[in-house]
Amino acid sequence: MSKFDIEISEVGPRDGLQSIAPIMTTADKKRWIKALADSGIPEIEVGSFVPAKVLPQLADTAEITQFAKTIPDLTVAVLVPNLRGAEGAIAAGADKITIPLSVSETHSLKNVRRTHEQMLQEVREIRALIDTLPVAERPKFEGGLSTCFGCTLEGNVPEDKVVRIAEALMEAGCDEVGLSDTTGFGSPLQVRRLTQKVWDAVGKQNLTGIHLHNTRGQGLANALAAVEVGLTTVDASMGGIGGCPFAPGASGNIITEDLVFLLESMGLKTGINFERMMIAREILQQALPGNIELYGFTPDAGLPKGFAMATPQF
Template sequence: MILISEVGPRDGLQSIDRVMPTEAKKRWIAAEAAAGVREIEVGSFVPPSLLPQMADTAEIVAFAKTLPGLNVVALVPNAKGAARAVAAGVHGMSIPFSMSETHSLNNVRKSHTEMLAEIAKVAAMAHDAGVHFAVGLSTAFGCTLEGAIPEEQVVRLAAAAYEAGVREFSLSDTTGYADPAQVRRLVRKVRDAVGDALTTLHLHNTRGLGLANALAGLDEGITTLDASLGGLGGCPFAPGASGNIVTEDLAFMLHAMGYDTGIELDALMKVREIVAEALPGEPLYGFTPDAGLPLGLADRVG
């Protein structure tokens, strides 16, 4: 089974200026869970002064935890945010560790050395609280501020984070620079350093290669793919980094290929209406919602 992890309520909403009403967020999350989405990144524990879109994350976590079978996760920027996430009762939390030091300084105001110390603190905190902890190796495929990131640097920093206590990683194409050959190559190299702790790809479709990169990751044994409903998302601290993989298109592709995701496609398509109503005029992307599901899809999936 392939896990599609919905990141729209965090990555999507943090990238737009408007603040989605809390009740609309709850309807969105409940509808996706009802459609069979098993993991949702419901928000981030960052200071509301920086991202007012995330000010209600603790309330959203409390609501999401009432939904049967849903793994409720949140992003944290540091140990202080992790403490808030633990207090809110998240099932899991992740911290972004930028492979570009320039991006790291812009995003979380910390150097690589400082981030590794922070990661060690959060890993210990998560262990003590029984909360799952993962690290997203962001800008792993390139950075709009630094350009190409040496693959050896990504491997070295991943290994250092593993030594700091991290037991799950994602490779994140924060800026939409990745291509399928690079995905295959970097997954193999990072796996050599951290083994099966690398489970996830967080890909953007900025240059139209999101689904191709996802397939490359699947070929290398990746089992979790992040995606955002309607393709909402980006990174406010990486200029030009727009466009997460569209959840609807990814789910369709996987179903059409015979992968089991546990998601009911018809129900997933209808979730889009909730987001469109709450964010009128906000661009939503995706080919499958516009074209509709092909006749006979269920027969082909089996």
């Protein structure tokens, strides 16, 4: 647990940009990531180690990772689909790597072209690779439970299946698991219930974070439920950009700016400076290729008169 009450992990440079067809320049990505870190965001998912032909928007992830590692006190996170991606992430110096395992096997075949057992074998091989490193150089290894609240391709995803996959990921060598509402199906009731079920199976210390989408307008409600039940890390994307390109209709991450205001209005410290976060938003808006719209109620309305952030503003 960090020194703040809730840790926000900014996923815009990965989950946001992967869903936007035009490619942001490497220089602009670096400016944006630096501004995000300067606002106090403690963890940024800077990209994904996938073949450039699959996601050309993220072809510069190795360079971006190496740059982000020069920023003091920033946890540099990346997504990897397999052992080859993990090799690239480790070579670039990532602090945290996440491998997504879709509980919906149909989505897994669409997303990473692998069955559950094939993905678990990738996890075992990545674990073996990490274990060859000195302890101080080993990245944190997370298994992301994608589509765990429902799937646009399969529909309902049984919660007992989510629990079994969580157990399998831990047994295969992950340090922790994370819940992911890839398709925006989740409800606050599901968030509370599924969090508790996975905790009961793998231990509370091995599930601390959640990744939410706002596809059906429930993103902040689900984030609130996650915080109330006791999760301490919430993923979000500046301006609400992003979504899964392999899940039809799964657009829209929860908006970082609105999430910060929600948490701070509850007296929860996020460590984020609001004015500097707005500077990062301006950089993003200027750097986005094409006519890409940014979302967010708080950026449009501003902070209420007399509002005091729970986090001391530096």
